[in-house]
Amino acid sequence: xxxxxxxxxxxxxxxxxxxxxxxxxxxxxxxxxxxxxxxxxxxxxxxxxxxxxxxxxxxxxxxxxxxxxxxxxxxxxxxxxxxxxxxxxxxxxxxxxxxxxxxxxxxxxxxxxxxxxxxxxxxxxxxxxxxxxxxxxxxxxxxxxxxxxxxxxxxxxxxxxxxxxxxxxxxxxxxxxxxxxxxxxxxxxxxxxxxxxxxxxxxxxxxxxxxxxxxxxxxxxxxxxxxxxxxxxxxxxxxxxxxxxxxxxxxxxxxxxxxxxxxxxxxxxxxxxxxxxxxxxxxxxxxxxxxxxxxxxxxxxxxxxxxxxxxxxxxxxxxxxxxxxxxxxxxxxxxxxxxxx
Amino acid sequence: xxxxxxxxxxxxxxxxxxxxxxxxxxxxxxxxxxxxxxxxxxxxxxxxxxxxxxxxxxxxxxxxxxxxxxxxxxxxxxxxxxxxxxxxxxxxxxxxxxxxxxxxxxxxxxxxxxxxxxxxxxxxxxxxxxxxxxxxxxxxxxxxxxxxxxxxxxxxxxxxxxxxxxxxxxxxxxxxxxxxxxxxxxxxxxxxxxxxxxxxxxxxxxxxxxxxxxxxxxxxxxxxxxxxxxxxxxxxxxxxxxxxxxxxxxxxxxxxxxxxxxxxxxxxxxxxxxxxxxxxxxxxxxxxxxxxxxxxxxxxxxxxxxxxxxxxxxxxxxxxxxxxxxxxxxxxxxxxxxxxx
Numbered sequence: 157x158x159x160x161x162x163x164x165x166x167x168x169x170x171x172x173x174x175x176x177x178x179x180x181x182x183x184x185x186x187x188x189x190x191x192x193x194x195x196x197x198x199x200x201x202x203x204x205x206x207x208x209x210x211x212x213x214x215x216x217x218x219x220x221x222x223x224x225x226x227x228x229x230x231x232x233x234x235x236x237x238x239x240x241x242x243x244x245x246x247x248x249x250x251x252x253x254x255x256x257x258x259x260x261x262x263x264x265x266x267x268x269x270x271x272x273x274x275x276x277x278x279x280x281x282x283x284x285x286x287x288x289x290x291x292x293x294x295x296x297x298x299x300x301x302x303x304x305x306x307x308x309x310x311x312x313x314x315x316x317x318x319x320x321x322x323x324x325x326x327x328x329x330x331x332x333x334x335x336x337x338x339x340x341x342x343x344x345x346x347x348x349x350x351x352x353x354x355x356x357x358x359x360x361x362x363x364x365x366x367x368x369x370x371x372x373x374x375x376x377x378x379x380x381x382x383x384x385x386x387x388x389x390x391x392x393x394x395x396x397x398x399x400x401x402x403x404x405x406x407x408x409x410x411x412x413x414x415x416x417x418x419x420x421x422x423x424x425x426x427x428x429x430x431x432x433x434x435x436x437x438x439x440x441x442x443x444x445x446x447x448x449x450x451x452x453x454x455x456x457x458x459x460x461x462x463x464x465x466x467x468x469x470x471x472x473x474x475x476x477x478x479x480x481x482x483x484x485x486x487x488x489x490x491x492x493x494x495x496x497x
Numbered sequence: 498x499x500x501x502x503x504x505x506x507x508x509x510x511x512x513x514x515x516x517x518x519x520x521x522x523x524x525x526x527x528x529x530x531x532x533x534x535x536x537x538x539x540x541x542x543x544x545x546x547x548x549x550x551x552x553x554x555x556x557x558x559x560x561x562x563x564x565x566x567x568x569x570x571x572x573x574x575x576x577x578x579x580x581x582x583x584x585x586x587x588x589x590x591x592x593x594x595x596x597x598x599x600x601x602x603x604x605x606x607x608x609x610x611x612x613x614x615x616x617x618x619x620x621x622x623x624x625x626x627x628x629x630x631x632x633x634x635x636x637x638x639x640x641x642x643x644x645x646x647x648x649x650x651x652x653x654x655x656x657x658x659x660x661x662x663x664x665x666x667x668x669x670x671x672x673x674x675x676x677x678x679x680x681x682x683x684x685x686x687x688x689x690x691x692x693x694x695x696x697x698x699x700x701x702x703x704x705x706x707x708x709x710x711x712x713x714x715x716x717x718x719x720x721x722x723x724x725x726x727x728x729x730x731x732x733x734x735x736x737x738x739x740x741x742x743x744x745x746x747x748x749x750x751x752x753x754x755x756x757x758x759x760x761x762x763x764x765x766x767x768x769x770x771x772x773x774x775x776x777x778x779x780x781x782x783x784x785x786x787x788x789x790x791x792x793x794x795x796x797x798x799x800x801x802x803x804x805x806x807x808x809x810x811x812x813x814x815x816x817x818x819x820x821x822x823x824x825x826x827x828x829x830x831x832x833x834x835x836x837x838x
Contacts, residue, residue: 229580230777239570242597246604252609254595263587269594313630356706376781416785422762436571440717442783 162203170199185334186473218471221270222463224252225264231407233450234282237301241280241458246465250277252370259374268294277470278463281308283347292481297466299459304344309482311459311467314348318448318488319353322402322430325446325490329428329497331400334358336354336366337386339372339403347404350432354402363437372408376493379411384395387415398426400496406431409445413495417442429495444493451486458484503544513542515573527814530793541808563804564612565593569715572748573776574791575623578642581797582621589805600715601774602626604740609635618808622649625686638807640800644789645685650807650823652800653687659789659829660694662741663771666831668704670769670838672741675699675706678727679745688745695743713749718730720752728756739767741837747772747779750786754836758783763785770836785834792827799825
């Protein structure tokens with residue numbers, strides 16, 4: 157920042173090109189031959205040119221900014237996904253303007269409007285708050301992850317397969333009753349596939365099952381209270397049965413596991429637990445917890461790949477916009493640890 | 498974004514001012530009377546003017562961007578701090594360009610250089626990687642949190658007091674030997690105060706103690722291996738003694754607690770554990786864990802307050818830069834839970 161500024165005039169003098177040519181190099185490089193582009197690039201190195209990105213942004217619209225909207229950082233899955241997305245900087249060079257909406261739709265909307273005023277080149281949205289048709293209307297490339305995605309591109313885990321894997325593992329662990337706890341998820345959310353996969357396995361093999369569809373809350377205290385209620389209900393309804401419980405994510409599976417440990421000093425033999433995500437907490441738990449693993453690093457990288465392709469396309473002289481959103485499905489990986497037989 | 502663009506000419510026509518006056522409103526508002534500023538502001542409302550922030554940025558340098566550099570998102574303390582800092586958007590309106598350096602100094606340095614090219618207005622740095630004199634040389638306001646801060650402003654927990662609190666609690670829990678596990682921290686890091694506070698209490702009351710200063714690693718697997726080694730060492734050296742262990746943070750306290758649970762099916766009576774931070778994992782653990790609480794929300798807000806004051810100062814026509822960095826110390830709060838008597 158403290159080196160003397162190299163101007164377009166300096167670069168023109170050094171290369172023998174006109175200032176207009178130098179300006180075209182920054183604003184419309186494709187209008188120069190590759191050879192001339194290379195000459196100017198070499199001159200920039202030689203002159204130790206520090207670009208003023210803000211100036212370049214104004215000229216070209218290439219801000220290299222991506223808006224990243226996550227629901228919260230309480231859930232370990234989101235911290236880990238954020239970590240993996242930020243790490244793509246080394247590969248792609250895009251910078252992330254990060255916001256955690258914490259379910260405040262109005263603040264999230266205001267934030268996105270602001271991002272638009274900054275000419276962000278694209279968005280990655282994990283938050284389910286704003287419908288995809290509204291996101292698509294902003295007219296920048298958007299990739300959703302594990303949220304309603306009818307009008308935007310997306311990368312999602314194969315949730316149906318995940319539900320099948322969880323139910324199959326619990327069924328083979330000789331459970332008498334299979335329980336799936338989840339939010340009251342709309343059919344348009346990819347996560348609803350888990351419920352369907354779970355139910356299909358139970359029905360195909362005539363295994364008794366129960367769905368407990370209720371919002372567990374976004375703080376530990378709320379989770380804990382809800383999960384205590386659920387355990388009380390299950391122990392009343394199925395006192396001596398072996399209960400196989402498929403939790404909606406590893407954070408909530410960990411709350412259940414710790415509650416049972418506090419109550420019984422161990423995981424009783426009448427309980428089997430499986431979570432979802434393979435987020436760090438599943439390995440770090442008091443007993444390493446079985447889980448349907450999302451390939452978080454792969455999802456982050458696929459999302460950046462799709463977004464980057466679309467952002468690059470828009471920089472061409474004759475961009476060919478996507479006719480339909482791209483939806484990429486990543487298989488889950490069943491991870492058997494110590495909370496299932 | 499899709500409304501017809503309102504130009505300076507439109508605003509000039511509506512208000513009767515010249516285009517130069519309109520331009521001055523955006524680029525140097527103080528050069529107009531308050532009355533005329535108000536007239537133009539009203540016109541913008543009436544015309545439903547959508548500002549092009551990039552244009553305004555170039556003119557005024559007010560990007561409203563803050564660079565936020567964290568070490569990693571594996572430690573629950575950093576996720577929680579990030580959450581609290583992002584939440585200040587509602588109060589201050591600044592947008593955060595977030596980067597997790599994961600100890601790669603070169604990538605972190607490259608990222609910061611890029612941020613400078615975008616005219617960020619300030620930085621909040623939690624990562625210890627880059628020395629404070631180098632951060633100060635970028636010539637934008639910087640606030641450090643819990644890192645070496647000789648040449649930059651900072652907000653830190655009173656780490657010495659934290660060490661005193663932890664040692665005092667373990668001493669009163671009738672431990673025979675007090676152990677403090679921590680990284681091999683340089684004296685310039687605020688966290689070194691914990692070691693000093695811990696040692697001072699032990700020496701004042703003639704309590705036997707041991708410092709285990711070693712890097713525990715930044716992944717769960719590395720933590721786990723190191724902590725297993727430490728437990729083996731302690732059980733060999735102090736087989737029947739009651740051991741009071743002060744861990745460097747709640748994430749590592751949780752790894753220790755879970756390891757002991759896996760080994761003994763409970764927290765043996767010969768162990769007392771206290772962590773540091775009061776991050777969510779300390780409440781969510783298999784036994785709620787005692788901890789020296791950092792006031793994370795207060796720290797985040799104080800950091801933004803100091804940074805915002807300095808950023809505002811620089812926007813004045815005759816800014817008065819800080820003569821000395823500001824260092825704010827926040828007291829820790831001892832939280833007694835179930836891992837200490």
